[in-house]
Amino acid sequence: MYVIIAGCGRVGSGMARQLVAEGHEVAIIDENPDSFELLGDDFPARFVTGQAIEWDDLRKAGIEGADAFVAATDGDNTNIVSAQIAQREFEVKCAVARVFDPYRAELFSSAGIRCVCPTQDAKLLLLDAVRSCGLPQAGR
Amino acid sequence: MFVVIVGAGKVGLNTARSLTHMGHEVIVIEQRRMRYNLLLPELEEKLLLGDGTEIWVLEKAGIARADMVAAVTGDDEDNVIISEMAKMKWGVPKVVARVNNPRNQATFDLLGIDATVCAATLLISMIQHELPVHKFVPLLSLKSANVELVELEVSDESPFAQRQIQDIHLPDGVLLTAILRDGRALLARSGETILPNDYVLCLLEPGREKELIHIFLPSERPEDIRAQTSTDVITE
Numbered sequence: 001m002y003v004i005i006a007g008c009g010r011v012g013s014g015m016a017r018q019l020v021a022e023g024h025e026v027a028i029i030d031e032n033p034d035s036f037e038l039l040g041d042d043f044p045a046r047f048v049t050g051q052a053i054e055w056d057d058l059r060k061a062g063i064e065g066a067d068a069f070v071a072a073t074d075g076d077n078t079n080i081v082s083a084q085i086a087q088r089e090f091e092v093k094c095a096v097a098r099v100f101d102p103y104r105a106e107l108f109s110s111a112g113i114r115c116v117c118p119t120q121d122a123k124l125l126l127l128d129a130v131r132s133c134g135l136p137q138a139g140r
Numbered sequence: 141m142f143v144v145i146v147g148a149g150k151v152g153l154n155t156a157r158s159l160t161h162m163g164h165e166v167i168v169i170e171q172r173r174m175r176y177n178l179l180l181p182e183l184e185e186k187l188l189l190g191d192g193t194e195i196w197v198l199e200k201a202g203i204a205r206a207d208m209v210a211a212v213t214g215d216d217e218d219n220v221i222i223s224e225m226a227k228m229k230w231g232v233p234k235v236v237a238r239v240n241n242p243r244n245q246a247t248f249d250l251l252g253i254d255a256t257v258c259a260a261t262l263l264i265s266m267i268q269h270e271l272p273v274h275k276f277v278p279l280l281s282l283k284s285a286n287v288e289l290v291e292l293e294v295s296d297e298s299p300f301a302q303r304q305i306q307d308i309h310l311p312d313g314v315l316l317t318a319i320l321r322d323g324r325a326l327l328a329r330s331g332e333t334i335l336p337n338d339y340v341l342c343l344l345e346p347g348r349e350k351e352l353i354h355i356f357l358p359s360e361r362p363e364d365i366r367a368q369t370s371t372d373v374i375t376e
Contacts, residue, residue: 053217053247077193077217081247089250103195104221107229 001025004061004092006052006082007073008035011098015070016045027061030073052082058090068094076101080108080115087113144206144232145169146192146222147213148179151238155210156186167201193221195229203230212238216247223253254283275357281346288346291320292356294338300356306330313345314352 001024005012008030016026016039027046030036036047050057052073063069069086071079076099083097096114099105105117141164145152148170156166168183169192170176176189190197192213203209209232211222219237226232239245239258248256268277269291280289294301300308305328310316319326320339326332334340344352353360 054243055246056243075217077215077221081217081220081251084251085247089246101194104193104225107195107225111224111228 001067002027002062002065003068003070004029004058004063004066004086005070005072006030006079007071007098008032008038009072009074010038012070012072013038015072016043020044027066029057029061052078053085055085055089058082058085063090063092066090066092068092069096071095071097076104080104080113083113083115141165141207142202142205143167143208143210144198144201144203144226145210145212146198146218147211147238148175148183148187149212149214151212152210153179153183155212156183160186169197169201193218193225195225198222198225198230203232206230206232208232208234208236210236210238212236214240216240216244220244220247220251220253223248224251249283256283275360276349276353278349279341283346286345288344288349289317290342290344290349290352291339292342292352294334294336294340295357295359296336297359298334298336298356299358300334300340301336303334304330305332305334308334310342310355311348311351313348315343317341317343 003019003024004027005016006029008028012028016028019026027048028036029048029050029052031049031051033049046061048057048061050060052071063086069083069092071082073079079097079099083095086092086095096116099108099115099117100119102117102120105115105120109115143159143164143166145156145166145168148168152168156168159166167186167188169188169190170179171191173189176187180187188201192198203226209222209226211219213219216239223235223237226235235253236255236257237248237253239248239256242258242261245256245258265277265279268274269279275293277291278288279291305316308316316328318328318341319332319334320341321335342352
């Protein structure tokens with residue numbers, strides 16, 4: 001499949017590496033070209049220096065005909081807006097946004113945008129980790 | 141009316157001042173502490189420090205009872221999100237958004253944020269209006285009311301030159317409202333004659349520009365004209 005990733009940080013670059021290893025095609029958009037260095041010089045992907053909410057930059061990344069779009073920039077609002085553009089203008093079937101704020105993640109999920117909330121996931125995992133220590137139960 | 145304004149830059153501040161002066165109740169949300177401190181002596185309890193894209197900050201501002209929200213920060217993605225949330229979560233009756241980069245206008249349109257203001261686009265329209273030769277200028281767009289105001293040149297070969305208003309038949313959804321001649325506007329009364337080098341002002345439903353250009357400027361290709369006049373001329 002052909003996947004576009006917006007945001008070449010730890011998450012974006014890590015996903016790109018994994019997808020390429022699995023044999024998929026990848027394009028990455030980031031406003032800072034230095035961030036592409038996370039993937040090294042010979043990484044087989046299309047790199048676009050630009051904005052995730054700019055339609056022209058999305059087109060340059062090949063969004064027309066992409067199978068999936070992942071918005072993983074460091075801005076919640078940028079991610080929610082760009083995922084909506086991918087879904088509604090370019091009809092990408094699978095558009096996902098990373099949203100740190102659990103409240104916005106919940107609100108926009110209910111409006112039909114697929115949001116992944118690392119804050120919520122971390123909270124649950126940390127709670128599990130604490131519970132698994134076998135500490136005394138509530139109520140003394 | 142109670143208005144929540146997000147962003148206390150020049151636009152937000154002056155909007156707040158005007159609305160207060162007109163007797164309305166306002167609250168302005170600003171996230172930059174320096175700007176907040178600077179404006180606090182003037183705005184006092186009308187100013188709130190916080191990120192206006194956070195749900196709890198908007199609730200603290202009282203968005204649930206707002207009659208209107210103005211999303212006028214310097215970030216278009218923030219203005220989009222504020223507008224969407226205001227409608228979706230609290231059902232705010234009226235939302236107005238500022239478009240900073242005209243290239244993002246399409247995103248506001250796509251997501252149904254229909255009352256937008258873009259200073260750059262307005263400025264371009266005004267400049268074109270002042271240029272000695274302009275064939276077609278979109279002057280004003282009220283998307284929520286589904287109407288646009290455009291200006292068209294009447295060339296020598298225009299089929300309407302030397303014709304009276306009453307003899308001109310325009311398609312449904314287009315209304316010729318005024319003639320501009322020598323810098324003055326004449327209301328388009330039925331007996332008025334259109335002369336070469338006049339400009340006409342038309343009200344129309346959005347999407348009828350092409351049809352209108354075809355009728356008024358038959359020798360021009362609508363695509364060329366739109367390319368010269370739309371916000372596409374602005375690139376960074």
